[in-house]
Amino acid sequence: MSPAKLLLFGEYSVLHGSAALAFPYERFSGELVLPGSMSDPDPAWVDSNRSLQELFDYLTTGERIGQSEQILNLERFRSELGEKLFFLSTIPANYGVGSSGSLVASLYRRFGHKNETSPEDLRKRFALIESFFHSTSSGTDPLVCYLNRPVCIRAGSVTTPDITLEELRKHIKINLIDSGTPGQTKTGVSGFTINRQTDPNRADLYESEYIPLVNQVINNIIGKEFETLYSDIQRISTLQLQLFKELFTPDILNKAQACLSDSSGVIKLCGSGGGGYYLHFKPVAG
CATH class of the missing domain: 3.30.70.890 (GHMP kinase, C-terminal domain)
Structure with missing residues (x-):
C-alpha cells in the first residue's frame, strides 16, 4: 500500500528553487490490484485500467520509451494491463493529497527496476512518470508515498528529515x-x-x-x-x-x-x- 501525502509547504515554489516539505498521510492509501476471479468488476476498475493503459502509452511514446525502459519492466506492465490491472485507492482524485503520487509509487513498487542509488535518483524517475498527470512534476509526491517518510527538497537535494x-x-x-x-x-x-x-x-x-x-x-x-x-x-x-x-x-x-x-x-x-x-x-x- 502507498499512502497519500500532504505537501505542507513549497507548492509551486519548489518548481522555482524553493524548499518543499511533505509528509506521508496514512488516512488514505492505494495499491495496484489484479481482479483475478472477482466476478463483478466495478466500473471504476475498468476506468482505472483504461487510465493505466493511457499512462503506458504515454511512457512508451517517442523519446520517453528509452527512459521508461530504464525505470520500469514495461513488458510485465503491459502483460498485467491485459489482465485488467487497476489502482484500488481511497485517495480522492484531484484533491491535492497525492492520488497520482501514490499511483506512481505503487507502479514503481510493482514494476520498477530497483537499481537507483539515492532518493534524488528516485525523485527524477518519479518525475518522468508523474508528468503524465501534471504538466510539470518535481517527483516529490511519489517519493513521499514510496518511502513513507517525510521528504524535504532543498537546494536541489533530497533529505528525509527527522520529524513526523x-x-x-x-x-x-x-x-x-x-x-x-x-x-x-x-x-x-x-x-x-x-x-x-x-x-x-x-x-x-x-x-x-x-x-x-x-x-x-x-x-x-x-x-x-x-x-x-x-x-x-x-x-x-x-x-x-x-x-x-x-x-x-x-x-x-x-x-x-x-x-x-x-x-x-x-x-x-x-x-x-x-x-x-x-x-x-x-x-x-x-
Whole structure:
C-alpha cells in the first residue's frame, strides 16, 4: 500500500528553487490490484485500467520509451494491463493529497527496476512518470508515498528529515477543509506560470518575499524551532491570497480571508489548489 501525502509547504515554489516539505498521510492509501476471479468488476476498475493503459502509452511514446525502459519492466506492465490491472485507492482524485503520487509509487513498487542509488535518483524517475498527470512534476509526491517518510527538497537535494507529522501536530493543529469540488493541477500550474510571467509585481513579490518565507518555515520545522511557526504561516496565507488568489475556490477564499481577520485559524493551499482540499492551521492551546 502507498499512502497519500500532504505537501505542507513549497507548492509551486519548489518548481522555482524553493524548499518543499511533505509528509506521508496514512488516512488514505492505494495499491495496484489484479481482479483475478472477482466476478463483478466495478466500473471504476475498468476506468482505472483504461487510465493505466493511457499512462503506458504515454511512457512508451517517442523519446520517453528509452527512459521508461530504464525505470520500469514495461513488458510485465503491459502483460498485467491485459489482465485488467487497476489502482484500488481511497485517495480522492484531484484533491491535492497525492492520488497520482501514490499511483506512481505503487507502479514503481510493482514494476520498477530497483537499481537507483539515492532518493534524488528516485525523485527524477518519479518525475518522468508523474508528468503524465501534471504538466510539470518535481517527483516529490511519489517519493513521499514510496518511502513513507517525510521528504524535504532543498537546494536541489533530497533529505528525509527527522520529524513526523504527529510530532509537528504537537506544536500546531493541521486539518483539511474540503472545498467540495476537485482541483485541476494542469490548469493550476499553467495558470500560475502565465500570471508569474506576465505580472512583474506578482513575480517580484513571489521571488523576494514568498520563496524566502517558505524556506524559513521549512528550515525552522526541520530544526524543530516552532516559536514563530504560526505567525509565519499566517504570512504565507496572506501572500498566497495575493499570489494564488485564482487557485482558491470562492467559498474557500471567503473563509481564508475571514480567518485572517477573526483569528479563527489560517488557510493555505494543499497541493495545486483550484479545488480539492485546503490546509487549515490553528495554534495549539497552552
